[in-house]
Amino acid sequence: MCSKMETTHKRKGQLVGLIICSVLLTAMRPYIPQKTLKEKKLKGPVRMVIEKVDHYNYPTVVVHVYDTLGRLESIRYFKEEIDDDYSTHSIPDTTNTKLSFFVTYRYNEKSKILEEKSINPDGKVANEIRYIYDEKDSLVRVVFYSFNDSGATRDSSILEYTYWSGDWNLTQSVYGHDTHRFYTQYDEKNMARKEMTWDSRDSDRIILTEYEYNDIGKVIRERRSSEDTMIKKINFKTDIYYVYEDTLLVRVKSIDSNYIIQSIETSESVFSYMHGKLVQEKHFRKSIFQSETDSSSLFYAFNEFGDQTYATEPVNGIGINRSWEYEYDSHGNWIKRWLTQDKEVDIKSRIIVYY
Numbered sequence: 001m002c003s004k005m006e007t008t009h010k011r012k013g014q015l016v017g018l019i020i021c022s023v024l025l026t027a028m029r030p031y032i033p034q035k036t037l038k039e040k041k042l043k044g045p046v047r048m049v050i051e052k053v054d055h056y057n058y059p060t061v062v063v064h065v066y067d068t069l070g071r072l073e074s075i076r077y078f079k080e081e082i083d084d085d086y087s088t089h090s091i092p093d094t095t096n097t098k099l100s101f102f103v104t105y106r107y108n109e110k111s112k113i114l115e116e117k118s119i120n121p122d123g124k125v126a127n128e129i130r131y132i133y134d135e136k137d138s139l140v141r142v143v144f145y146s147f148n149d150s151g152a153t154r155d156s157s158i159l160e161y162t163y164w165s166g167d168w169n170l171t172q173s174v175y176g177h178d179t180h181r182f183y184t185q186y187d188e189k190n191m192a193r194k195e196m197t198w199d200s201r202d203s204d205r206i207i208l209t210e211y212e213y214n215d216i217g218k219v220i221r222e223r224r225s226s227e228d229t230m231i232k233k234i235n236f237k238t239d240i241y242y243v244y245e246d247t248l249l250v251r252v253k254s255i256d257s258n259y260i261i262q263s264i265e266t267s268e269s270v271f272s273y274m275h276g277k278l279v280q281e282k283h284f285r286k287s288i289f290q291s292e293t294d295s296s297s298l299f300y301a302f303n304e305f306g307d308q309t310y311a312t313e314p315v316n317g318i319g320i321n322r323s324w325e326y327e328y329d330s331h332g333n334w335i336k337r338w339l340t341q342d343k344e345v346d347i348k349s350r351i352i353v354y355y
Contacts, residue, residue: 033113035071035072035105035113036070036071036072037066037070038070040064041306042333042352043331043332043333044331044332044333044354045068045070045354045355046066046070046331046333046352046353046354046355047065047066047353047354047355048063048064048065048066048091048352048353049063049064049350049351049352049353050062050063050064050092050350050351050352050353051348051349051350051351052348052349058079059079059080060077060078060079060080060100061077061078061079061080061092062075062076062077062078063075063076063077063078063091063092065091068355069111071105071107071111072105073104073105074102074103074104074105075102075103076091076092076099076102076103077099077100077101077102078092078096078098078099078100079098079099079100080098099121100121101118101119101120101121101126102118102119103116103117103118103119104116104117104119108133110137112131112133112137113131114130114131115128115129115130115131116128116129124147124149124151125147125151126146126147127144127145127146127147128144128145128147129142129143129144129145130142130143130145134163138161138163139161140160140161140162140163141158141159141160141161142158142159142160143156143157143158143159144156144157144158144159157173157174158172158173158174159171159172159173159174160172160173160174168183168184168185168194168196169183169184169185169186170182170183171183171184178199178200178201179199179200180197180198180199180200181197181198181199182195182196182197182198183195183196183197183198189217191211191213191217192211193210193211194208194209194210194211195208195209195210195211196208196209204228204229204230205226205227205228205229205235206226206227206229207224207225207226207227208224208225208227209222209223209224210222210223210224214244216247218242218244218247218249219242220241220242220243220244221239221240221241221242222238222239222240222242223237223238223239223240224236224237224238224240225237225238233259234259235258235259235260236256236257236258236259236260237256237257237259238254238255238256238257239254239255240252240253240254240255241253241254248271248273248276249271250270250271250272250273251268251269251270251271252268252269253266253267253268253269254266254267254268263287263288263289264287264288265285265286265287265288266285266286266287267283267284267285267286268283268284268285269281269282269283269284270282277300277302277306278300279299279300279301280297280298280299280300281297281298282295282296282297283295283296283297283298296313297312298311298312298313299311299312303326305326305328305332305334307324307326307334308324309323309324309325310322310323310324311323320341320342321341321342322339322340322341323339323340323341324337324338324339324340325337325338325340326338329352331352331354333352334350335349335350335351335352336348336349336350337349
């Protein structure tokens with residue numbers, strides 16, 4: 001959704017730290033994952049959260065364990081129900097016969113993540129991500145490893161960040177024989193002004209993006225073009241305009257030009273808020289091949305805890321309504337949630353243990 005689009009581009013950027021190789025290869029800006037209670041919107045000194053989910057269509061009990069600093073310590077995935085007594089604050093043991101796998105996290109003294117490991121029930125590491133920083137504490141390398149049953153490296157990929165003062169900065173990902181490069185040029189306020197991408201799998205194409213900002217550092221215009229370097233010709237061009245009220249994004253207008261098929265498509269999104277929360281989105285789209293404008297609307301509502309209570313959005317042209325009700329504990333965290341959709345009710349419970 002446009003409302004969730006990142007509209008401030010700074011050197012510290014974002015890179016999702018997941019144990020998924022494709023995510024690493026498409027990441028563009030250095031981002032240090034925040035595995036914290038705040039990121040999960042949990043309140044109070046939470047020790048662990050236990051909930052039942054469908055993990056790839058299999059009933060799974062997921063246990064998130066946090067340390068005293070509120071950092072995610074591990075995630076443990078169990079088959080079906082487990083019988084541990086949570087009231088004693090005991091953490092389900094990794095030797096439990098119903099364990100599917102677990103993920104551990106390690107941090108430095110500044111709480112920046114150093115390592116993620118995905119471990120099988122037999123204790124063998126299946127995947128690993130390592131985060132490496134320079135002397136200025138800037139992220140310079142992310143390395144992904146995948147191991148076979150014997151512990152030997154089966155696969156690996158590298159994501160590197162190079163910082164050049166006053167010039168283009170380079171982000172480079174390497175996977176086998178494939179290389180993806182992402183260059184960024186910053187101004188004196190450390191804001192990204194230009195970005196350029198190049199991929200060895202499509203080496204004849206360069207994508208250039210330019211940004212303009214307002215006085216508070218929000219992007220107000222984004223210009224993106226795709227050039228065929230063999231014939232020195234631009235094939236695609238996109239102009240995006242952003243409008244704000246104070247710090248809230250209220251309107252986005254995009255003009256897409258395709259010079260290959262000689263088409264122009266315009267789209268516009270309008271956002272409404274209540275008490276700082278997004279409550280409505282309106283989207284409009286039209287191309288030169290259409291006689292009428294496509295439109296859709298989405299509505300949202302939230303309670304005093306900041307949890308969503310209502311949403312409606314179009315699915316295949318049909319408006320789908322969803323509503324949520326919650327039961328909360330003394331810390332303001334929900335422990336039971338009712339989701340109603342098309343007269344069907346899905347009930348989800350979770351156990352939260354505190355220090």
